[in-house]
Amino acid sequence: MxxxxxxxxxxxxxSMSMWKNLGKTFLEEKNLIMTDEVSQTMTTMSLTMSSKYLKEHYNLKDSSEAIYNYFKKVILEFYINQAxxxxxxxxxxxxxxxxxxxxxxxxxxxxxxxxxxxxxxxxxxxxxxxxxxxxxxxxxxxxxxxxxxxxxxxxxxxxxxxxxxxxxxxxxxxxxxxxxxxxxxxxxxxxxxxxxxxxxxxxxxxxxxxxx
Structure with missing residues (x-):
């Protein structure tokens, strides 16, 4: 080898607990539910892909950039201070x-x-x-x-x-x-x-x- x-x-x-709850928490704030199917689909994606996917799948008013920035703040705080x-x-x-x-x-x-x-x-x-x-x-x-x-x-x-x-x-x-x-x-x-x-x-x- x-x-x-x-x-x-x-x-x-x-760090999987952070990733698993990332989209769930975002959707809950909008009174939406993350299904197992959505969660599994997002697992294979980058954050850019996930942000666009959530916007399209749930027909959100937020731009994919706004969703990305929400995720970015949570992830960086976790990686820098907690992971x-x-x-x-x-x-x-x-x-x-x-x-x-x-x-x-x-x-x-x-x-x-x-x-x-x-x-x-x-x-x-x-x-x-x-x-x-x-x-x-x-x-x-x-x-x-x-x-x-x-x-x-x-x-x-x-x-x-x-x-x-x-x-x-x-x-x-x-x-x-x-x-x-x-x-x-x-x-x-x-x-x-x-x-x-x-x-x-x-x-x-x-x-x-x-x-x-």
């Missing part, structure tokens, strides 16, 4: 860097939000590059997203590990031959039994994994 892709939210960082790493995640990240792997951050989160979080945890030099869905105009449920990373690295997919908590992202990566490591998050609990079967490896925490 030559390279590792780490997801951010729900994998390296314990914490998942157990042993940053140690595993450092171990792969020490071993000489090409390490990539592959996230659905806009880089404008990612950067202050990386700065906060002194991770700016921990990745060969950061790929967001906005930067490649492709969501993480599309195998193309991971193929782009493979092409940038000039490394065959079967020589790349992916650590991710999202079932759709793991499936998209596995479809092109990437070795998938499912990382447990409480928000994937309902599907964890199936996720373990579908992927090459599955871990409850990074303490269960030895970088080598």
């Amino acid at each position: 030559k390279a590792v892709i780490f997801d951010l939210d729900g994998t390296l960082i314990d 914490l790493p998942k157990e042993h995640s940053l140690e595993t990240l450092q171990a792969y860097n020490d071993l000489g792997y090409d390490v990539v951050l592959g996230t659905a989160t806009n880089y404008g939000f990612v950067e202050p979080l990386l700065e906060r945890f002194d991770l700016m030099d921990s990745f060969k590059f950061v790929q967001t869905v906005d930067s490649v105009k492709t969501s993480k449920d599309n195998s193309k997203y991971f193929k782009i990373i493979s092409n940038k690295l000039e490394i065959s997919p079967n020589e790349i590990f992916l650590f991710d908590d999202a079932r759709f992202a793991l499936s998209a990566a596995k479809n092109i031959g990437i070795k998938t490591v499912a990382v447990y998050d409480k928000y994937s609990d309902d599907h964890w039994k199936d996720i373990k079967v579908e992927n090459d490896y599955a871990i409850k925490t990074f303490k269960d994994w030895s970088a080598k």
